[in-house]
Amino acid sequence: MTITKRYYQHYNMLALCVLVWLSGFMLLFNSCGSRTATALDSGDTIQLVYAKYLQLIRHKGYTEAVVLNPWKQGGELHRYLLVPKGLEGDEVAKKLADQKTAITGTTPCDILRTPLTKSIITTSAHCQLLYELGRQQAIAGVCDLEYILIPDVQRRTSHKSRPYISNCGSSMQPDIERIMSLRPDALLLSPFENSGGYGKLSALQIPIIEAADYMETSPLGRSEWIKFYGLLYGSEKATSLFSGIEKSYLQLKAFAAKLPLGYSILTERKTRSVWYVSGGRSTIGTLLQDAHARYLFADDTHSGSLPMSPEQILAKADKVDVWATKYWGDHPLSRAELLQEYPGYSQLKAMKTGRVFQASTSSQPYFEQTSFHPERLLREFIILSHPETTRSLGALRYYLRL
Structure with missing residues (x-):
């Protein structure tokens, strides 16, 4: 074997070793980088x-x-x-x-x-x-x-x-x-x-x-x-607090499931030219379903609010058994004040039968006490849609009858 050939063989072996070493180094480097990026x-x-x-x-x-x-x-x-x-x-x-x-x-x-x-x-x-x-x-x-x-x-x-x-x-x-x-x-x-x-x-x-x-x-x-x-x-306290909320909610849901399908509930008022309602997959929509109440928009697939025209709501007016809304002010809105706000309210079945309820957000801590406590709202909706349950659940806590 000539000196030149031996030289090139040695050179190739050296190059191969360097290449293997570099490959290993890059693999280790990339592995460390991956571990950092996906920590x-x-x-x-x-x-x-x-x-x-x-x-x-x-x-x-x-x-x-x-x-x-x-x-x-x-x-x-x-x-x-x-x-x-x-x-x-x-x-x-x-x-x-x-x-x-x-x-x-x-x-x-x-x-x-x-x-x-x-x-x-x-x-x-x-x-x-x-x-x-x-x-x-x-x-x-x-x-x-x-x-x-x-x-x-x-x-x-x-x-x-x-x-x-x-x-x-x-x-x-x-x-x-x-x-x-x-x-x-x-x-x-x-x-x-x-x-x-x-x-x-x-x-x-x-x-x-x-x-x-x-x-x-x-x-x-x-x-x-x-x-x-x-x-x-x-x-x-966080874990036990949530566990207590979950337990109460699931117990109320199971209680409601054994009841006949209850009254339908509408939960909002008209705002200017729009009447917002809760989507069928929203928190309120789910609460009403878990209360075993009827909900006019239960088949809707939205998880937020639905902007609807007053005409769309009034088309279902004869199916609104209970109208439960919130208000901010020093007194509940009277029937006359509601009709002054929008005369179309008179077409709601609940207005004709007297099943109108209001919850004050200015005189009682409604949002403070219900935002992280859905079991409290579920209880309200069960009572609103199944009035006979007051014998076992007690009186309404937030909603008062007009």
């Missing part, structure tokens, strides 16, 4: 039975919460990396901060040190939930104070009260300077479709918790978000 997949998923727009994954040292986009199938609104406070958490948070972009990609992501202890809460329903979780001290500020029917919140907005709650103005136009002065650990607010972001709030560098729970389409779906809020605020 969520390596954790233990916390089972959620009803919630469609929330995912919880427990990892070593932190918990991942993924809020899915209710308006874009397969999309994500936000990801949160919940890291416990303390020295160990400091190390985990530092590592996650370095990997955050690789972990979440283009989805907005915040690292939250839990438990949160100083938050701005923009809805009365979430304020009430924090009280039920025993974490009311974490409420540092609220928006739309005039609509919050929680006596202790109103009391704590007095400068003489401790811990003090700051009035941060309207949720649509919050007081930015006041929020900045509070230096909260998070802002909890409800996202809306095509809202265009959060304006000046986004520039504050304060984590925004996008509470999309209100978009859940099943009654227990929104309630199951209690588990997420329990993790955020370090409440051990």
